[in-house]
Amino acid sequence: xxxxxxxxxxxxxxxxxxxxxxxxxxxxxxxxxxxxxxxxxxxxxxxxxxxxxxxxxxxxxxxxxxxxxxxxxxxxxxxxxxxxxxxxxxxxxxxxxxxxxxxxxxxxxxxxxxxxxxxxxxxxx
Numbered sequence: 001x002x003x004x005x006x007x008x009x010x011x012x013x014x015x016x017x018x019x020x021x022x023x024x025x026x027x028x029x030x031x032x033x034x035x036x037x038x039x040x041x042x043x044x045x046x047x048x049x050x051x052x053x054x055x056x057x058x059x060x061x062x063x064x065x066x067x068x069x070x071x072x073x074x075x076x077x078x079x080x081x082x083x084x085x086x087x088x089x090x091x092x093x094x095x096x097x098x099x100x101x102x103x104x105x106x107x108x109x110x111x112x113x114x115x116x117x118x119x120x121x122x123x124x125x
Contacts, residue, residue: 004031008082009090010102028082030107032075037114039070044121051125 011027019026043063050057058066082090 004035005090007031007034007102007107011107014104024082028078030111031082032078033111034114035074035078036071037111037118039074040067041114041118041121043067044118048121048124 008027008031011030012023015023015026047063
């Protein structure tokens with residue numbers, strides 16, 4: 001179980017009580033948004049780092065195109081992973097164990113923090 005699986009299951013079980021049919025969709029979009037924000041932060045870090053080293057490896061337009069393709073791939077991978085039988089197996093595994101508790105305010109703030117830090121790094125270019 002990865003951290004993303006644990007966060008997905010925590011959000012799924014939390015929203016399953018109030019939004020019965022939309023809980024999977026909410027958790028799926030959150031995990032996708034979190035992973036895309038982390039990819040954005042990592043890309044901004046490497047772009048700023050390589051620009052300070054005066055390395056021209058890729059143009060800005062190509063980098064944004066690559067980021068959009070990566071975001072689509074991340075969301076598709078999560079959609080495949082967290083729908084159907086995989087989620088049922090994960091539910092069965094985690095129902096037997098005591099699942100980790102996360103703070104909802106921190107989970108909500110985490111993608112925004114990643115985006116903010118990424119924008120700060122983009123200004124350093």
